[in-house]
Amino acid sequence: ARADALPRDLAGLRVVVSAGGTREPLDPVRYLGNRSSGKQGYALARVAAQRGAEVTLVAAHTVALPDPPGVTLRRVSTAEELRGAVHESAENADVVVMAAAVADFRPANRADYKIKKSDDQPDPTVVLERNADILAELVANRRPGQTVVGFAAETGDHHGSVLDHARAKLKRKGCDLLVVNAVGEGRAFEVEDNAGWLLAADGAESPIPLGSKSQLAATVWDAVAHFIQRSGS
Ligand code: CTP
Numbered sequence: 453a454r455a456d457a458l459p460r461d462l463a464g465l466r467v468v469v470s471a472g473g474t475r476e477p478l479d480p481v482r483y484l485g486n487r488s489s490g491k492q493g494y495a496l497a498r499v500a501a502q503r504g505a506e507v508t509l510v511a512a513h514t515v516a517l518p519d520p521p522g523v524t525l526r527r528v529s530t531a532e533e534l535r536g537a538v539h540e541s542a543e544n545a546d547v548v549v550m551a552a553a554v555a556d557f558r559p560a561n562r563a564d565y566k567i568k569k570s571d572d573q574p575d576p577t578v579v580l581e582r583n584a585d586i587l588a589e590l591v592a593n594r595r596p597g598q599t600v601v602g603f604a605a606e607t608g609d610h611h612g613s614v615l616d617h618a619r620a621k622l623k624r625k626g627c628d629l630l631v632v633n634a635v636g637e638g639r640a641f642e643v644e645d646n647a648g649w650l651l652a653a654d655g656a657e658s659p660i661p662l663g664s665k666s667q668l669a670a671t672v673w674d675a676v677a678h679f680i681q682r683s684g685s
Pocket residue numbers: 531550551552553554555556583584585586587588601602603604605
């Protein structure tokens with residue numbers, strides 16, 4: 453869609469979007485990372501700006517992507533850096549969308565020098581410690597009227613369907629909206645031609661049709677705008 457063809461329905465809203473995958477260093481040259489491309493978060497930021505929002509994009513590691521026009525970009529690497537930048541930006545934001553793939557754990561020790569292998573020493577073991585749950589912190593520190601949106605990638609398994617897991621995660625996380633991507637082999641059986649679900653804290657549930665990341669971004673912003681209207685803020 454042409455930018456000038458989009459509604460400016462997010463004008464006046466200050467939004468923060470996190471994107472990409474964090475990297476947790478083991479030593480100066482190595483890290484634990486994940487395969488997040490960052491494309492969904494970038495699409496959310498780009499579409500929000502096109503629809504008139506004032507957007508800060510907190511970007512961890514991504515594939516090569518163009519900077520979204522009209523967006524304030526803050527680059528970070530580790531989960532701790534992302535945490536700091538998101539909380540700082542969230543202080544005066546109306547909406548925070550956590551699309552980043554945040555590492556759940558980091559190496560408990562970061563070596564100051566490159567780790568070397570040695571024939572007289574046992575091979576090293578990586579000990580992990582828990583990173584802070586940024587989404588849970590956002591929910592706990594939410595300012596009045598602030599909307600907090602989480603993302604989750606779920607598969608169905610013997611404990612339940614994609615939707616079962618998603619409902620439980622929405623409750624656990626306490627966010628206002630949860631965007632659920634159905635991933636993995638169970639998807640075709642579970643959700644037919646849906647790419648996932650949009651769950652709201654008030655119990656509203658809508659399927660997200662398969663489509664591009666820009667289309668998903670538009671669906672998410674429609675839901676956010678609807679949620680803000682309903683809650684009268
Ligand atoms: N998230 C976060 N901080 C973390 C981990 C995750 O803010 N340390 C956010 C993600 O950005 C996402 C949401 O929480 O918006 C859900 O992430 P997910 O990995 O699905 O949830 P977890 O609670 O980490 O559960 P799981 O054990 O299934 O990974």
